Amino acid sequence: MTFIQAIILGIVQGLTEFLPVSSSGHLAIMKNLLHMNLDTGALYDVLLHVATLVAVCIVMHKDIIKLIVETISIIRDIITNASLLIENMSDKRNKAEYIQIMSTSYRKFVVMIIVSTIPTGILGVLLNDIIETVESELLVPGICLICTAVIILISDFLSEGNKKAKDMNIGDAFAIGSAQGIATLPGLSRSGATITACILCGLDRKFAVKYSFIMSIPAILGALILKLSDVSKESVSGGEIVSYIVGMIVAAVVGYFALIFTSKIVQKKSFKYFAFYCFGIGAVSIIAYILSF
16 A cells, blocks of 8 residues: 555545545445555554544543443442342341442443444444445445435434433434444445434434444444454555554544534534435446446
8 A cells, every 4th residue: 555545545534434424435436436456454454443443532532531430330339239239148137238330321321332332243243244245346335325315314304302321221222223233334324324313312412423423432442353363464564554654643633523523513403415425426336336337
């Protein structure tokens, strides 16, 4: 990979990962229409995932720190309750009171994220072979981009919700996680699908953005771990490493601003402009696929 290609892919990754236009769809289209060799290698894929994580963690750092603290507290309280259970079983006369686990909204937030991650992981594994097959063609990314356009257009016309973490239920979390899992198909926007699912479940628009991007962290970490096993098999030159690192930095910086921008357009109900864009790109992809025969 050349230095310029690394920068271009970093920009594409940073923009399309957070804007509701599908990063996988754009990369598939670039590969097919522009005849770019996007077999970037495991190391560059890992670095792009790291860049994505960095952008999310910087923008959402206050919430992430609170969630980490509450996760540790939940584990501590579960262990304490387990020990109290043993004590109460041995001494039935003087039963100690158990600690309430869901005592704060952030603890509820942690549990909802865990629930959302389950269908995401299951669907990601089930769709993996399909994704590898269809991403080499223009038809499926094109159709999925049009589906993305419809999905995000719907979100602009949905009524305002007022749910926050404390108001969510397991059904909401499971539905939103399923949307994230299905959005692994090339052309379906992860951010667009999950934010729309959040709004459909009645979440407040500002919280919908927060939930969508924090929910992406376990998914990105999972993809990162899967890619790490391939890094050791890859030989990379010194020049390529420099290009990779520059591309990663570009992706993180661009992603940071794209994430902030996405948060603003969701609250202003301005997804329709991205819907028109996705319609156009999707139509071009389908037409190019038909003309290739």
